[in-house]
Amino acid sequence: MEITGIIETCLYSEKLLALKQFYERLPGVSLIAEEKGRHLFFRCGFQMLLIFDPNHTSVEQTEVNGKRIPLHGAKGAIHIAFSVQNNTIDQWKSLMKRNSIPIESEVTWPNGSVSIYFRDPAGNSLEIAEQGLWN
Amino acid sequence: MEITGIIETCLYSEKLLALKQFYERLPGVSLIAEEKGRHLFFRCGFQMLLIFDPNHTSVEQTEVNGKRIPLHGAKGAIHIAFSVQNNTIDQWKSLMKRNSIPIESEVTWPNGSVSIYFRDPAGNSLEIAEQGLWN
Numbered sequence: 001m002e003i004t005g006i007i008e009t010c011l012y013s014e015k016l017l018a019l020k021q022f023y024e025r026l027p028g029v030s031l032i033a034e035e036k037g038r039h040l041f042f043r044c045g046f047q048m049l050l051i052f053d054p055n056h057t058s059v060e061q062t063e064v065n066g067k068r069i070p071l072h073g074a075k076g077a078i079h080i081a082f083s084v085q086n087n088t089i090d091q092w093k094s095l096m097k098r099n100s101i102p103i104e105s106e107v108t109w110p111n112g113s114v115s116i117y118f119r120d121p122a123g124n125s126l127e128i129a130e131q132g133l134w135n
Numbered sequence: 136m137e138i139t140g141i142i143e144t145c146l147y148s149e150k151l152l153a154l155k156q157f158y159e160r161l162p163g164v165s166l167i168a169e170e171k172g173r174h175l176f177f178r179c180g181f182q183m184l185l186i187f188d189p190n191h192t193s194v195e196q197t198e199v200n201g202k203r204i205p206l207h208g209a210k211g212a213i214h215i216a217f218s219v220q221n222n223t224i225d226q227w228k229s230l231m232k233r234n235s236i237p238i239e240s241e242v243t244w245p246n247g248s249v250s251i252y253f254r255d256p257a258g259n260s261l262e263i264a265e266q267g268l269w270n
Contacts, residue, residue, distance in 0.1 A: 001219070001226050003163030005180030007264055008216035009144040012209075028138030045140030047182075048269055054211060067242045070252045072260040074147075074211030076189065081143035084136070091136050107202045117205045125207040129142055134183055 007047055012054040012074045013122035016040055019051055022120050025099055026082075044082070081115070081127035089114045092128050109133060142182055147189040147209045148257035151175055154186055157255050160234060161217075179217070216250070216262035224249045227263050244268060 013019055020040050023029050029049065033041040038056045042049040054073025062069045084092060089106075096103055096118060104125075105117040113133040118126050148154055155175050158164050164184065168176040173191045177184040189208025197204045219227060224241075231238055231253060239260075240252040248268040253261050 001162060001223050001230075003161060003179055003217040003219055003263070004266065005218050006141070006144045006182045006184060006215055007218040007266075007269065008214065008262065009141045010214045012211070012213075026138060027136060043269070044138055047141045048216075049141060050214070052214075058211065064242045064244060068240050069242065070214075070239045070254075070260045072212045072214040074209040074213045076147070076193065076209030076211075077207045078147075078209045078213070079143065079145045079185070079187075079205075079207040080141055081183075082138040083140050083142040084138055088136050095136075104205045105203050107199045107204065109199060119205075125205045127143065128138070131139065131142075134142065134178070 005047070008050055009047065009080055010072070011049070011051045011078050011080070011120075011122070011124050012057075013051060013124070014053050014055060015122050016051065016053060018121035023049070023051075027095075028082075028084075049080075077119075077123045077125050079125040079127065081129045081133075083131050083133075084128050086113075086130045086132060089116060089128070089130060092116060111135070140182070143185055144182065144215055145207070146184070146186045146213050146215070146255075146257070146259050147192075148186065148259070149188050149190060150257050151186065151188060153256035158184070158186075162230075163217075163219075184215075212254075212258045212260050214260040214262065216264045216268075218266050218268075219263050221248075221265045221267060224251060224263070224265060227251060246270070 040051040058073030113130045115129040175186040193208030248265040250264040
């Protein structure tokens with residue numbers, strides 16, 4: 001009996017339309033559900049990326065089968081890192097350039113893995129990291 | 136070339152000592168790095184759970200090999216969900232009871248998966264979800 005992984009990772013923003021357009025362009029990220037003005041649910045590998053408008057989810061009580069979903073919501077720039085295949089960072093940099101997404105930083109870690117950093121339209125700090133980063 | 140998953144999920148709080156004690160007690164979550172007053176890094180399955188004090192990471196510039204790590208930091212209650220083996224929710228409920236962690240809600244989803252919700256000492260909304268939830 002143990003936790004096997006993190007199945008839901010969340011971001012928060014009022015700018016859901018801009019975020020929908022932004023994340024849909026990332027290969028490997030697929031929109032699977034949406035409630036306009038409240039949330040976007042993306043599948044991403046074996047995990048889910050959930051984006052909520054905190055002005056709704058921090059105050060509006062929702063229920064599933066008569067049971068309450070606890071309130072949540074944050075403001076500020078959250079960081080998440082996506083994993084990608086090794087030796088594809090140059091391709092990702094080209095993709096960012098084609099999509100006019102500025103690369104804020106590129107870091108080579110002590111173990112040789114490379115990460116690039118960029119922002120989503122809400123200002124969240126996104127990282128694309130080669131798979132060996134945390135090995 | 137595509138994103139294969141989310142390798143880093145972040146939470147933010149000033150209460151790092153209380154969070155360290157809390158997350159270390161969750162089976163499957165292991166502390167692998169710590170900088171007192173700034174961050175806690177936990178391994179969780181194939182992923183990382185990173186907890187930062189936003190009063191530091193949103194304003195203090197750090198560098199790796201001469202390249203800047205972008206600033207980030209949020210305030211409020213962030214939601215994350217941990218996946219666990221199917222049919223272990225009763226064991227998780229017993230563990231929560233033994234550790235005096237109140238269960239805020241228990242939800243049965245339309246596909247039959249069961250989730251329990253609880254809070255960490257910083258007020259983040261945590262969910263323990265059976266693996267089939269998003270299938």
